Amino acid sequence: MSGKTFYSTVKYNIINIVFQLAKKYGPIFSFHFGSAKAVVFVGYEANKEALVNAHYSFGDRGPIPIADNFQQNHGVFLSNGEIWKVTRRFMLSILRDLGMGKRPIETRIIEELQFLCEAIQAYNGKPFAKKVLYLAAPNITFGMLFGRRFVYDDPTFQRMITIMDELVINIGTPAAKCYNVFPILKYFVKEPAFVMDRIHQLNEILKVLFKEAKEVKSEASFRTYTEAFVQKEEREIVADEKEKIFTERNLLASAFDLMLGGTETTSTTIQWCILFMMKYPHIQKKAQDEIKSVIGLERPPRWEDQKVLPYCLAVAHEAQRCANIFQFFPHFTPSDVHYKDYFIPKGTLTIPLFSSVLNDETQWETPNQFNPNHFLDADGKFVKKDAFYAFSKGRRVCAGESLARMELFLFITGLLQKFTFTPPPGVSTDDLDINPVAVFTMRPKSYKVCATPRQ
Numbered sequence: 001m002s003g004k005t006f007y008s009t010v011k012y013n014i015i016n017i018v019f020q021l022a023k024k025y026g027p028i029f030s031f032h033f034g035s036a037k038a039v040v041f042v043g044y045e046a047n048k049e050a051l052v053n054a055h056y057s058f059g060d061r062g063p064i065p066i067a068d069n070f071q072q073n074h075g076v077f078l079s080n081g082e083i084w085k086v087t088r089r090f091m092l093s094i095l096r097d098l099g100m101g102k103r104p105i106e107t108r109i110i111e112e113l114q115f116l117c118e119a120i121q122a123y124n125g126k127p128f129a130k131k132v133l134y135l136a137a138p139n140i141t142f143g144m145l146f147g148r149r150f151v152y153d154d155p156t157f158q159r160m161i162t163i164m165d166e167l168v169i170n171i172g173t174p175a176a177k178c179y180n181v182f183p184i185l186k187y188f189v190k191e192p193a194f195v196m197d198r199i200h201q202l203n204e205i206l207k208v209l210f211k212e213a214k215e216v217k218s219e220a221s222f223r224t225y226t227e228a229f230v231q232k233e234e235r236e237i238v239a240d241e242k243e244k245i246f247t248e249r250n251l252l253a254s255a256f257d258l259m260l261g262g263t264e265t266t267s268t269t270i271q272w273c274i275l276f277m278m279k280y281p282h283i284q285k286k287a288q289d290e291i292k293s294v295i296g297l298e299r300p301p302r303w304e305d306q307k308v309l310p311y312c313l314a315v316a317h318e319a320q321r322c323a324n325i326f327q328f329f330p331h332f333t334p335s336d337v338h339y340k341d342y343f344i345p346k347g348t349l350t351i352p353l354f355s356s357v358l359n360d361e362t363q364w365e366t367p368n369q370f371n372p373n374h375f376l377d378a379d380g381k382f383v384k385k386d387a388f389y390a391f392s393k394g395r396r397v398c399a400g401e402s403l404a405r406m407e408l409f410l411f412i413t414g415l416l417q418k419f420t421f422t423p424p425p426g427v428s429t430d431d432l433d434i435n436p437v438a439v440f441t442m443r444p445k446s447y448k449v450c451a452t453p454r455q
């Protein structure tokens with residue numbers, strides 16, 4: 001357990017404010033959000049009730065105008081109704097067919113881990129920026145979309161990463177957040193136009209990559225999400241269905257969802273984890289000792305090793321809990337709801353506050369500390385925690401959860417197997433800043449890290 005309090009150092013901590021409000025008004029309360037009313041769910045019990053037990057009542061996606069401008073009720077993240085239902089079902093089944101959470105993707109992740117280790121090794125123990133830790137996860141998603149990986153300095157790869165980065169920053173600026181509440185501000189805020197421009201650029205790149213991928217002949221019925229989607233599109237045209245769902249518009253929108261879901265989230269969590277490992281070297285050492293004694297330093301970790309590496313698995317989960325990259329995601333009531341003693345009208349914005357569950361003191365022994373023991377029993381065995389809401393729960397639960405879990409365990413364990421991570425010379429563990437930067441996600445601030453190969 002770390003001696004330092006995690007959240008005592010986090011300035012402007014909205015969660016603490018919300019907990020104070022919940023103490024005064026109860027775990028479900030409303031406030032005015034621009035001209036609209038929003039209902040907030042605070043803590044484990046309230047969120048479980050809303051997201052799991054009453055998931056149909058609170059299962060629509062709430063509006064995020066800056067992103068709705070380009071998704072226009074397509075894809076999965078930001079859509080509702082029939083298009084969401086059909087596209088989500090299709091996405092989940094294709095990702096499963098492509099091996100999400102199973103051996104084919106495991107093999108791909110382990111291969112990508114070697115490339116990441118080589119990129120880190122090239123710094124020869126000298127400091128490198130956290131950006132390097134961002135490079136591996138996108139290639140897993142890109143493989144599912146385009147059927148290939150990219151070398152890290154490939155200009156198209158770099159351009160896609162840069163665009164995603166610019167989008168994540170610009171969707172989350174204070175001005176963009178104001179625009180989301182008051183869309184009338186569109187004439188005064190630069191972000192909506194900037195975001196649309198980058199989406200346009202990204203779509204042009206995607207179209208070229210889809211075309212290139214189509215030219216590769218393969219025996220399999222489909223090799224990528226894109227191929228499976230286009231086959232569906234062709235069948236829909238033949239069947240002449242009126243409400244077409246498998247359109248190019250929806251392909252671009254759902255590919256964007258996979259890119260955002262599959263790059264920013266996992267990569268940012270890896271960056272957080274390495275920061276925590278530098279900050280709490282005794283925890284890093286304990287994880288490394290476990291790896292050395294159980295699988296050694298040569299054979300890459302496998303997914304089934306999670307059963308014999310409980311401490312590493314706990315570190316990956318605790319990194320996610322403390323990183324808390326999505327504090328909440330807006331939901332919406334699809335119809336009038338009579339819930340407990342409340343009447344919540346159709347179309348009300350509801351905010352399940354994941355952070356309030358991940359920091360709920362009734363569920364976590366030391367919610368404000370980085371403490372892998374949260375996920376271990378007295379015998380050191382891994383325990384699943386129902387209050388682990390990093391991926392949300394219920395109807396809108398993250399569509400890439402099993403992929404993300406596998407990536408995080410394998411990348412984090414594989415990195416700790418090969419390297420010891422320390423702050424650059426002249427920087428102490430106390431100097432390491434674990435306050436987040438709030439963009440669309442909660443990111444760690446810029447940092448540099450040294451990686452020393454383990455013998």
Ligand code: HEM
Nearest residue numbers: 076077261262265266326329390391392396398399400404
């Ligand atoms: C550390 C990694 C990840 C975290 C923490 C994460 C977290 C989340 C959260 C909190 C939501 C919103 C749920 C809600 O509205 O209640 C979400 C939705 C989603 N995620 Fe993830 N995610 C991760 C990785 C991924 C990956 C790897 C993919 C796909 C390859 C993905 C695809 C999606 C999609 C498509 C949705 C929209 C689901 C819907 O609205 O029906 N995510 N994720």
